Amino acid sequence: MSSSTAAPRILIIGAGSRGSAYAWAIKIGTPGTIVGVAEPAEFKRDLFVSKHALDVSAGLVFEDWKQMIATEEAREKLKREVDGICVCTLDDTHCEIVLALRPLNIHILCEKPLSTTLDSCVQMCRALNSKEHNPIIFAIGHVLRYSPHNMLLRKLLCDDKVIGDIVNINHTEPVGWWHFSHSYVRGNWRKTSTSAPSLLTKCCHDIDLLLWLLCSPSTDTRPHLPSSISSSGSLVHFKPSQKPATAGAATNCYSCPAADTDCIFSAKKIYDELxxxxxxxxxxxxxxxxxxxxAPSIADAQRMLKIALEADYITDKEQDDKSYYGRCVYEAGNDVVDNQVVTMTWDDDGPAGRGAKTATLTMIAxxxxxxxxxxxxxxxxxxxEADSNTIIVHDFKTGQSKTYRPWVDMVSGHGGGDGGLVGAFVRAIVxxxxxxxxxEVQNKVVGVTVDDVLRSHxxxxxxEEARLGRKVVDWDEWWNREVGQAAE
Structure with a gap:
């Protein structure tokens, strides 16, 4: 692509929920165009091709991402015909995919989290910053940065300083009682061993939001780094000891006597009734x-749903390999925490710097x-006070309060954050x-650097180290030990 007269050509790896959301946001809200997809599930791939009117004969529709870079000819074709790639696969595949794509010098947007281990995150960031290849634009799926609500919140706090110096932020992510059971008990993110801790898979962009507000205000390019991090939390409810007595030995909601009376997490209730x-x-x-x-009708859809929910795994390996959404939440084998509090502190940055402050994140199922x-x-x-719709500023000096109601994009997910992210990515390519x-575009258009991404992860x-070790982590000591040398 040589000028802004050409629409950036975007290929999506992974046509699931996130890949489809980003593709839709690109299609309706940016000058970009969707030109290809890599997706192993035939139905998802065909549906994506149909929705975006892709020309299969153009050779940019693949059964998986490895197929699209399998030969030198295929790699050269990608470099000629694709300007940006969105990596929207499961978390533990991000590292392998991004490292394989990096030598092609094609711009990359990667869904959050960056990866599932600190070592792999460091490895990815080193590759992205590597001088061995041409520089590329890199965007991460920290969509909270890009919603009109949070962009205004940051402007008010960091640029306009409407409440003076920030002393404390108390931020809560209410996951939702049935949403947590869907994604983090029955779903892909139920086990640390096959995914990652729930703080990473659910709240990495909440941590990023706090660091965005407190580490790097636009008036000072020097990041004001935390001094300490502590955390506590546990798996309180979704375990065998909490199973209703009336459920007996049942492991599936469709064979459970408690499903209709004593269990609010019944799959029948969540997926069908609600x-x-x-x-x-x-x-x-x-x-x-x-x-x-x-499905042609709701009745047909209900029959399809019932068949899927009645399926139940027999061995632990089967559960690790696939999500069973009709499985009893108390017998699902999940181990990620359902509540967690993170506390971060900052020391005074010196006479000409920024003051001491604290921040807490509460994640609750x-x-x-x-x-x-x-x-x-x-x-x-x-x-x-800020929620998903309003921002209320209380001024101690005047005694007055002012309410802001930022525009909320009801089409793009995360309050417009999805559209804001992909819009920034496409505009950066332009x-x-x-x-x-x-x-320039990394700082001024995407608005986040690879170093920022690594810091928030x-x-x-x-x-997590603080939670598991029941300790307070000194940021500088921890960074030098765990990240510093590896990131050099």
Whole structure:
């Protein structure tokens, strides 16, 4: 692509929920165009091709990502015909894919988290920053940075300083009682051994949001790094000891006597009564049965859903290999925590620097709200209340309060964050075509550097070390020990 007159050509790896969401946001809200997909599931691949009117004969529709770079000819074709690639596969595949793509010098957007271990995150960031290859644009799926709500919140706090110096931020991610059971008990992110801790898979962009607000205000390019991180939390509820006595030995909701009376987590209730029966054939129902969106009627969809939910695994290996969404939440073998609190502290940055402050993140499964985050910010001159729809600034000096209602994109997910992220990625590619350097667009358009991405992921791993060790982690000592040498 040589100039902004050409639409950036984007290929999606992984046509699941995130890949489809990003592709849709690119299609309706950016100058980019979807030109290809790599997806092993035939139904998902065919549906994606149909929705985006892809020309299969163009040779950019693949059964998996390895196929698209299998030969030198295939790699050269990608470099000629694709400007950007969105990696939207399962978390533990990100590292292998990004490392394989990096030598092609094609711009990359990677879904969060970056990877599932600190070592692999460091390895990816070293490759992305490597001088052995041409620089590329890199974006990460930390969509909270890109919603109109959070962009305004950051402007008010960091640029306009409407409440003076920030002293404390209290941020909560209410996952939602049935959402947690879907994704983190029955779903792909249920076990640390096959995925990662829930703080990483669910809240890495919440940690990133806090660091975005507190580490690198736009008035100072020097990051104000935390001084310490501590954390506590555990798996309280989703384990055999909490199983209703009336459930007996049942391991599947469709054979459980407690499903209709004593268990709020019944798969029949969650997927059918709360969603499908209300006309929703999208998420989370389509995660259970991807083909369900094509069902001619709700009755047909309910029959498809029932067949899928009645399936139950027999061995632990089967459970590790596949999610069984009708499985009893108390017998699912999950081990990720269902509640966690992270505390971060900052020391005074010196006479001309920024002051001491603290921040807490609460991740809780048991909430009525489903991912409708809310935040309280306490400053020397005022206080801010923020939820998913409004920002209220209380001014101590005037005694007045002002309410802001940022525009909320109801089409793009995460309050417009999905569209904001892919929009920034595509615009950055356009700017490079117009002659901007990668460094310029990384800072001014994407708005986050590879170093920022590594720092926010590292904070998650530091918090997990603190939780497991029941200790307070000194940031500088931990970074030098765990990250510093590896990142050089």
């Amino acid at each position: 969603n499908l029966a209300q006309g929703n054939k999208g998420w989370p129902v389509k995660i259970v049965v991807p083909e369900i969106e094509e 048991f909430s009525k709200r489903i991912c409708e985050r809310f935040t309280r910010v306490y400053g020397t001159l005022g206080e801010v 700017k490079v075509g117009d002659g901007w350097t990668v460094e 590292a904070a998650v791993f530091a918090a």
